[in-house]
Amino acid sequence: MAETSSGRKCEHFDLKEYQFKTNMIPRLSVDDPETNRRISEGLPVIIIDSKLVASALHWDLEYLNENVGDGKFTVYKSSNTKFKYFDERKADDVKDFRKPMESLEIKFSEFVDLIKTVDPKKERVYLQQSLNDTVGKRIVLDFLQFNWNWVTEQQRRNKFGTLTSNLLLIGMEGNITPAHYDEQENFFAQVKGYKRFLLFAPDQFPCLYPYPTFHPCDRQSQVDFDDPDYERFPKFRDVKCLEAVVEPGDVLYIPMYWWHQVESVPNKGYSVSVTFWYKAAPNDKIEYPLKATQKVAMMRNIEKMIHQALNSADEVPEFMQNMVLGRYT
Numbered sequence: 297m298a299e300t301s302s303g304r305k306c307e308h309f310d311l312k313e314y315q316f317k318t319n320m321i322p323r324l325s326v327d328d329p330e331t332n333r334r335i336s337e338g339l340p341v342i343i344i345d346s347k348l349v350a351s352a353l354h355w356d357l358e359y360l361n362e363n364v365g366d367g368k369f370t371v372y373k374s375s376n377t378k379f380k381y382f383d384e385r386k387a388d389d390v391k392d393f394r395k396p397m398e399s400l401e402i403k404f405s406e407f408v409d410l411i412k413t414v415d416p417k418k419e420r421v422y423l424q425q426s427l428n429d430t431v432g433k434r435i436v437l438d439f440l441q442f443n444w445n446w447v448t449e450q451q452r453r454n455k456f457g458t459l460t461s462n463l464l465l466i467g468m469e470g471n472i473t474p475a476h477y478d479e480q481e482n483f484f485a486q487v488k489g490y491k492r493f494l495l496f497a498p499d500q501f502p503c504l505y506p507y508p509t510f511h512p513c514d515r516q517s518q519v520d521f522d523d524p525d526y527e528r529f530p531k532f533r534d535v536k537c538l539e540a541v542v543e544p545g546d547v548l549y550i551p552m553y554w555w556h557q558v559e560s561v562p563n564k565g566y567s568v569s570v571t572f573w574y575k576a577a578p579n580d581k582i583e584y585p586l587k588a589t590q591k592v593a594m595m596r597n598i599e600k601m602i603h604q605a606l607n608s609a610d611e612v613p614e615f616m617q618n619m620v621l622g623r624y625t
């Protein structure tokens with residue numbers, strides 16, 4: 297098996313081709329100064345030897361089933377490969393909104409039965425649950441042995457806010473989380489299996505056409521990457537993309553507001569990941585020109601204010617068009 301520059305065996309992955317070209321996200325050592333530089337500049341990077349979750353690399357379905365306790369786990373079900381997040385609390389505001397997936401609250405053992413019995417051509421499942429104090433003591437011990445020194449040092453030096461959650465993700469091969477951005481910093485740790493990431497910088501917002509902020513799918517792209525509607529979303533043709541496949545032990549830094557689409561690589565088995573989400577660093581002094589992240593935050597606040605002032609989701613499109621069409625276009 298050939299080796300790449302970062303010493304990785306040249307795995308052969310069954311990766312989808314998209315209409316846009318991509319560049320690779322660097323895979324760097326935790327000791328490489330470039331690693332900390334990229335993180336401090338809000339640029340994505342894969343850290344290949346952080347040992348962040350070295351104590352969890354044995355987490356497979358059998359071990360977790362034995363030790364994860366009998367708490368309830370949130371499991372999403374989809375009739376296709378896509379697991380598009382939606383905020384149920386906003387569903388009333390958008391008539392004829394149809395949930396893109398269903399969610400269950402079940403025991404881990406029930407999830408194991410599901411993932412082993414569902415026909416992936418008909419139905420898929422994806423466990424997405426914050427690690428909490430219901431887990432068994434062996435999981436607690438593994439958790440305590442995460443490389444907290446490294447990740448807490450990153451939190452300190454980059455002035456990140458508090459750690460808000462560690463989400464355990466267990467997905468079937470081929471599951472896709474469609475393109476979206478999050479409002480938190482994320483050290484994404486891969487435990488088992490392989491995940492292909494497509495990342496887009498915050499300044500690609502104009503090419504990715506997110507839903508309105510009051511829509512249940514706020515922060516998600518409206519563009520179907522498998523069948524883009526270039527009439528509605530013409531700038532999608534020009535989108536600039538960075539990509540990478542993370543393997544067990546890798547940690548991908550996903551800076552806040554960076555768009556990402558994530559696929560559990562087909563034919564490589566189910567995937568297990570753990571996220572480390574941190575609140576944003578406080579806004580440093582305002583410098584001009586404003587950063588793309590600041591402009592996205594501004595657009596979100598303006599949309600929310602207009603929706604709130606009109607007190608009607610239906611009136612927002614006409615209001616925005618009256619303000620912009622023929623005046624700023």
Ligand SMILES: CCC[C@@H](CC(=O)O)C(=O)C(=O)O
Binds near residue numbers: 424473478550569
């Ligand atoms: C619910 C979180 C899903 C995850 C993507 C994935 O692994 O499918 C993601 O989007 C993130 O870690 O930010």
Ligand SMILES: [Zn+2]
Binds near residue numbers: 476477478556
């Ligand atoms: Zn995300």
